[in-house]
Amino acid sequence: xxxxHYILVSTLLFGLxxxxxxxxxxxxxxxxxxxxATRYSALAEINANNxxxxxxxxxxxxxxxxxxxxxxxVVNNTMYVVTPWPNTLYAFxxxxxxxxxxxxxxxxxxxxxxxxxxxxxxxxxxxxxxxKIIYNLLDGRTVAIDAATGKEIxxxxxxxxxxxxxxxxxxxxxxxxVIVGPSGGEFxxxxxxKGLDLNTGKxxxxxxxxxxxxxxxxxxxSFRPYYDxxxxxxxxxxxxxxxxxxxxxxxxWISYDPQLDLIYYGTGNPAPYNPEQREGDNKWTNSxxxxxxxxxxxxWAFQFTPHDNWDYDATAVMILTEMKIAGRSRKVLVTFNKNxxxxxxxxxxxxxxxxxxxxxxxxxxxxxMKSGRPIVDPTKLTGASKGTVKNLCPSLEGGVSxxxxxAYSPRTKLFYTSTTNMCMDYTASPVRHLKGTPFIGVNAPxxxxxxxxxxxxxxxxxxxxxxxxxxxxxYPAWSGALVTAGDVAFxxxxxxxxxxxxxxxxxxxxxxxxxxxxxxxxITFQGPDGKQYVAVYAGIGGDWFLIAGDVRSDDPAxxxxxxxxxxxxxxxxxxxxxxxxxxx
Amino acid sequence: MVPRSELMPLALLAALIAALMTVSCDRGRNAGALxxxxxxxxxxxxIRYEDHLWAGGIEPLGGELHNSHTxxxxxxxxxxxxxxxMNCDGCHGDAGSGWVGPSLADGRWRYxxxxxxxxxxxxxxxPKGMPAYGGVIGSExxxxxxxxxxxxxxxxxxxxxxxxxxxxxxPQPARNDETSGDAGSSDTRTAATVSKSGMGLxxxxxxxxxxxxxxxxxxxxxxxxxxxxxxxxxxxxKYRQQNGAEQxxxxxxxxGSExxxxxxxxxPNPAMDDQDLHFIVKQILSLK
Numbered sequence: 001x002x003x004x005h006y007i008l009v010s011t012l013l014f015g016l017x018x019x020x021x022x023x024x025x026x027x028x029x030x031x032x033x034x035x036x037a038t039r040y041s042a043l044a045e046i047n048a049n050n051x052x053x054x055x056x057x058x059x060x061x062x063x064x065x066x067x068x069x070x071x072x073x074v075v076n077n078t079m080y081v082v083t084p085w086p087n088t089l090y091a092f093x094x095x096x097x098x099x100x101x102x103x104x105x106x107x108x109x110x111x112x113x114x115x116x117x118x119x120x121x122x123x124x125x126x127x128x129x130x131x132k133i134i135y136n137l138l139d140g141r142t143v144a145i146d147a148a149t150g151k152e153i154x155x156x157x158x159x160x161x162x163x164x165x166x167x168x169x170x171x172x173x174x175x176x177x178v179i180v181g182p183s184g185g186e187f188x189x190x191x192x193x194k195g196l197d198l199n200t201g202k203x204x205x206x207x208x209x210x211x212x213x214x215x216x217x218x219x220x221x222s223f224r225p226y227y228d229x230x231x232x233x234x235x236x237x238x239x240x241x242x243x244x245x246x247x248x249x250x251x252x253w254i255s256y257d258p259q260l261d262l263i264y265y266g267t268g269n270p271a272p273y274n275p276e277q278r279e280g281d282n283k284w285t286n287s288x289x290x291x292x293x294x295x296x297x298x299x300w301a302f303q304f305t306p307h308d309n310w311d312y313d314a315t316a317v318m319i320l321t322e323m324k325i326a327g328r329s330r331k332v333l334v335t336f337n338k339n340x341x342x343x344x345x346x347x348x349x350x351x352x353x354x355x356x357x358x359x360x361x362x363x364x365x366x367x368x369m370k371s372g373r374p375i376v377d378p379t380k381l382t383g384a385s386k387g388t389v390k391n392l393c394p395s396l397e398g399g400v401s402x403x404x405x406x407a408y409s410p411r412t413k414l415f416y417t418s419t420t421n422m423c424m425d426y427t428a429s430p431v432r433h434l435k436g437t438p439f440i441g442v443n444a445p446x447x448x449x450x451x452x453x454x455x456x457x458x459x460x461x462x463x464x465x466x467x468x469x470x471x472x473x474x475y476p477a478w479s480g481a482l483v484t485a486g487d488v489a490f491x492x493x494x495x496x497x498x499x500x501x502x503x504x505x506x507x508x509x510x511x512x513x514x515x516x517x518x519x520x521x522x523i524t525f526q527g528p529d530g531k532q533y534v535a536v537y538a539g540i541g542g543d544w545f546l547i548a549g550d551v552r553s554d555d556p557a558x559x560x561x562x563x564x565x566x567x568x569x570x571x572x573x574x575x576x577x578x579x580x581x582x583x584x
Numbered sequence: 585m586v587p588r589s590e591l592m593p594l595a596l597l598a599a600l601i602a603a604l605m606t607v608s609c610d611r612g613r614n615a616g617a618l619x620x621x622x623x624x625x626x627x628x629x630x631i632r633y634e635d636h637l638w639a640g641g642i643e644p645l646g647g648e649l650h651n652s653h654t655x656x657x658x659x660x661x662x663x664x665x666x667x668x669x670m671n672c673d674g675c676h677g678d679a680g681s682g683w684v685g686p687s688l689a690d691g692r693w694r695y696x697x698x699x700x701x702x703x704x705x706x707x708x709x710x711p712k713g714m715p716a717y718g719g720v721i722g723s724e725x726x727x728x729x730x731x732x733x734x735x736x737x738x739x740x741x742x743x744x745x746x747x748x749x750x751x752x753x754x755p756q757p758a759r760n761d762e763t764s765g766d767a768g769s770s771d772t773r774t775a776a777t778v779s780k781s782g783m784g785l786x787x788x789x790x791x792x793x794x795x796x797x798x799x800x801x802x803x804x805x806x807x808x809x810x811x812x813x814x815x816x817x818x819x820x821x822k823y824r825q826q827n828g829a830e831q832x833x834x835x836x837x838x839x840g841s842e843x844x845x846x847x848x849x850x851x852p853n854p855a856m857d858d859q860d861l862h863f864i865v866k867q868i869l870s871l872k
Contacts, residue, residue, distance in 0.1 A: 111711050111712040111713070112713045115675065115712050115714055429668070429854070430840065432669070432840045432850075434720065437670065437674065439671070439674075443678055546684060555694070556692060558690070560690065561739065568747060
C-alpha cells in the first residue's frame with residue numbers, strides 16, 4: 001500500500017544521501033544486517049504476543065532449482081534477490097501491489113561452474129553499497145549492478161575455474177573496497193582473498209591464506225599473531241610446499257570493526273583430506289584472519305584446528321560484540337566452529353578467551369586455554385595409513401555448517417544458531433592433484449549423534465559457555481538465524497518448515513510449510529506501509545542436496561537411492577526456489 | 585568438439601566411414617592415439633542419434649566408435665581403479681552413487697547409454713562441469729571407465745522410491761558395485777580405494793601383459809608406445825643400469841610420481857600387490 005507522506009520522507013532521505021536511508025533499521029543492506037554480523041533487527045512490531053498471527057503475504061518462484069542459500073536485501077523499498085546458478089538478480093518493487101519486478105539482471109554464467117562448485121550451485125547473497133548491488137557469479141566473477149536500473153556497471157574476473165575455484169560467497173564492502181574470496185578446498189586451490197575497487201572492480205590488493213609472508217601479507221611490525229612466533233608461519237607449516245595446492249578457501253562470511261579497522265574472516269579446510277600428504281599445522285587454513293580492508297595487511301591470525309584431520313573449515317561467521325570476561329568488558333569475536341567448539345576471542349589481538357563444546361565432540365578432549373590449541377585424542381587422528389577411524393563427532397558437516405550463520409541479540413545477550421548432530425567414520429586415501437578435478441581422498445559416511453535427532457536450533461550463552469534452550473529437529477538444521485527486538489527468533493528446517501520462536505524461552509509461536517527445505521537466512525524489514533515483514537527463501541540445497549540427492553525430481557537421468565542418514569527426508573521436500581514474505 | 589559444419593562431402597565420407605569402422609582402440613595399433621578417430625579424418629566421432637531427434641526424420645552421417653573391450657572383466661576392474669585415481673568419485677560419489685555429478689549407477693544416462701556416448705562424455709567432457717579426461721588417460725583408459733560404469737549393477741526399483749510398507753516394492757539394493765564382489769549391505773559408500781586387486785597369482789599362470797591390463801597400467805603406458813606416460817621400453821632403457829632401480833620404480837608406482845617424464849602426474853596405486861608389482865617392474869626392466 002503506497003502512503004504518499006512516506007514516499008516524501010523516503011525521497012528526502014534519499015536526497016540526503018543513500019547511506020542514511022540504507023542504514024535505517026527498516027532496511028537490510030548487507031548479508032548479516034550490519035558490520036558486526038549480528039543478524040539482529042531493532043524492529044519490534046512482531047513480538048512474542050502477536051507472532052502466532054504471522055502468515056504468508058507474498059510468494060515468488062525464482063524459477064531456479066538449486067540450493068537457495070543466502071538472503072534477500074531490502075533497500076529503499078526494493079527487495080533484491082540473487083538466485084543460485086545462473087545467478088539472476090531480481091529487483092522487486094515493494095511499493096506496488098503484488099511486488100512486481102522493476103527489472104531483472106540475467107548474467108551469462110558458465111554452466112561449467114556447476115561441476116566445479118563442490119557443494120551445489122548455491123549463492124550466499126549480495127551487498128548493497130553506494131547505489132550498487134554487488135554479488136558474485138558462480139563462475140569466478142564479481143559484478144556491480146546499478147541498484148536503480150539493473151544495468152551492469154562493472155564485472156571483475158577474480159577466480160579461475162580451471163584451477164577448481166568458484167565464487168558462491170557474498171562479497172563484503174567496506175571503505176569502498178569490495179572483498180571477495182574463492183571456494184575450492186575440495187579442488188586443492190591456493191586460497192586467497194582480494195580487495196576490489198568499488199567503483200571500477202579493479203583489484204587493489206590480493207592476499208593468500210597460505211604461503212610465504214610476502215604472499216600472505218604478513219609484514220614484520222604489523223603481523224602479531226597471539227600464540228605463534230617467527231616468520232614464514234604459513235609456508236613452513238606445510239611439508240613439501242603443500243600450501244601450493246593446500247585449499248584454504250574463503251567461502252563464508254566477513255565482519256568488520258570500524259574502530260580497530262579490521263575485517264575478520266575464516267578460512268576453510270586444507271587439501272587434501274588425507275592429512276598424511278601435508279604434515280605440519282597447515283597455517284592458515286581453518287583459521288580466523290584479521291586484515292586491514294584497505295590493503296589486506298594481515299594483523300593477526302588464530303588457527304582453530306591445526307593440521308586438520310576432519311574437514312573442520314573455519315568459515316563460520318565471526319560475530320562481533322562486547323562481553324564481560326572476568327569483570328572486564330572486552331571487544332570480542334564469537335564463532336561456532338565446525339569442530340564443535342564455540343570460541344570467544346579478543347578481536348583486537350586474537351587472544352583466546354573461551355572455548356566450549358556446543359555439540360558432542362569426540363576428536364578432542366578440550367581446548368588448551370594457554371596455547372589455544374585443541375587437545376586432540378590421538379586415536380581420532382585420520383590418514384591413509386590408519387584405515388577407518390570410527391565415531392568422530394562432529395561429522396564433516398560440522399557442529400554447525402558455516403553456511404548457516406548465527407545471530408546475536410543484545411537484549412537477551414544470547415546467540416542463536418542452527419546445529420547438526422551427526423558423527424562419522426573417516427577413511428582417508430592417497431590422492432594426486434590433477435588440476436580442475438577433486439583433490440579429496442576420503443570416504444566418510446555419517447550417522448546421527450547421541451540422542452537420535454540430527455539437528456537443533458540452539459540459544460547459547462557465550463559468556464557462560466552454556467546452552468539456554470534447544471529445539472531438537474529430526475533433520476540437521478541448516479538455515480541461518482534471525483533475532484529481533486521483539487524478542488522473537490526465526491529459522492527454517494530441511495523438511496520445509498519456517499518457524500518463529502520466543503527468543504527467551506524457545507517456545508514455538510508459529511510455523512509454515514514453505515514448500516522446500518530451508519537452507520537460506522531469514523531477514524526482516526519495514527515495508528512502505530510502515531509494517532514489519534519477514535522474508536526467507538525456500539529451496540533445499542547445499543550439501544543436503546548432494547547427500548540427500550534423492551530429493552531431486554527434475555532430472556530423469558539422475559535418480560539416486562536415498563542416503564541412509566536422511567532416508568526419510570525425501571518424503572517432505574524436493575528441490576524448490578521460492579521467496580516468501582510473512583507479515584502480521 | 586569438432587563442429588558439425590566440418591562434415592565432409594558424402595563420397596569421401598563414405599570412404600572414411602569404411603576406414604573408421606576398422607579404427608578401434610585396439611592396444612596393438614592405436615594404443616598411442618589420444619584421439620579416438622583416425623588422424624586423417626575430420627568426421628566427428630561417435631555420433632549416434634537414436635536418442636536424438638532428426639529433423640525431417642533424416643539421420644546425419646557420422647563416424648562410429650568401437651569398444652573393443654566389451655565383455656572384459658579385467659577392463660572393468662581397471663576402470664574401477666581409474667574411477668578413484670582420476671578423482672571421478674570426488675564428483676560422482678563412491679561407486680558412482682551421485683554427488684555433485686549425477687548418479688552413474690541408476691541406469692539413466694543424460695547423454696546416452698551407448699558405449700560410445702559414455703566414451704564421449706568422459707573423453708571430451710560435458711556441459712555443467714564434467715571435465716574432459718581424454719588428454720590425461722587416452723582412449724584406452726576411457727574404455728576401461730566405460731566398461732566399469734556399464735558393469736555397475738543397477739537397482740531394480742529405480743523409478744519408484746517408497747517410504748511405505750508394501751510387498752510390491754523390493755528393498756533398494758545399497759550403493760554397491762558388483763564387480764568388486766562387495767556384500768555392500770552398508771548404505772554408505774564402499775571404500776573402493778582400499779580394496780585390494782588380485783593377490784599373488786602364481787608367476788607361471790600370468791605374464792606381464794595380463795598383469796599390466798588387470799592393474800590398469802595400460803591406461804597410460806604401452807610396451808612400445810607412449811600413451812600418457814612413457815613406453816615401458818623407454819623406462820627400461822632409462823633405469824636398467826641404475827642401482828636400486830627396481831625398488832625405486834616400485835615406490836614411485838605405489839606413491840605416485842610427477843615431473844620425471846612430463847607434467848601429467850602418475851596417480852598413486854596403493855592397493856597394488858607388492859609381489860605383483862615387483863614382478864611387473866622386474867619384467868619391465870628386462871625389456872630390450
